[in-house]
Amino acid sequence: MQQRETTTIPSLVLSTAHQVVRRIAIDRARLSIGRRAHNDILLDDMTVSGEHAVLHSDRGLTLITDLGSRNGTLVNGVAVTRHMLHDGDCIEIGVYTLTYVAEQLAALPFERPLTAQVQLLTGPNAGQTIRIDRPKVSLRSDCGSIAVIAHRRHAHHLTHVDGPGCPLINGEPIGLGSRELNDDDLIELGASVFQFGPDRGPDGD
Secondary structure, three states: OOOOOEEEEEEEEEEOOOEEEEEOOOOOEEEEOOOOOOOOOOOOOOOOOOOOEEEEEOOEEEEEEOOOOOOEEEOOOEEOEEEOOOOOOOEEEEEEEEEEEEEEEEEEEOOOOOOOEEEEEEOOOOOOOOEEEOOEEEEEOOOOOOOEEEEEEEEEEEEEEEEEOOOOOOOOOOOHHHOEEOOOEEEOOOEEEEEEEEEOOOOOO
């Protein structure tokens, strides 16, 4: 029997002022973070020290170390000197937020990626459908909240990326990590409500 091959691909979702800026792959053993131009991850704001923090990555595990920065490095709201990151951890560096995403992509022979959809149930655009046909799709609310639905481990998972409040699934907050989605789950993101379900194709059949 052919064994399943699993690869861990960690990355950071960089955001500021409730807006996602970009996604950064952690594709090297060491990545420096700071305000000065020589850093691997350049964060150009005076709230960030010249050499603020560093990431060390090995075999899918990522450690963040504060380099004695002026304003400190926070993970999930707590100041840290060194911290092993877990999926969904929110790193605060000055005015920036970096959300750690550790995706485990499992490949099987002849397996096709799962597809799904969410339907907006509230507001003037109620009835609009968003297809989840890529590894990661963003959901946004009118109040600036941003969440991501990612396909990993043969399922879809919801993660809060930025913005006020915390997304709810069927009335329960998902917390700082990710939460697996099931058919007909209701996702509340700010004042917006979405329903998750299987992909019905372009005609909705």
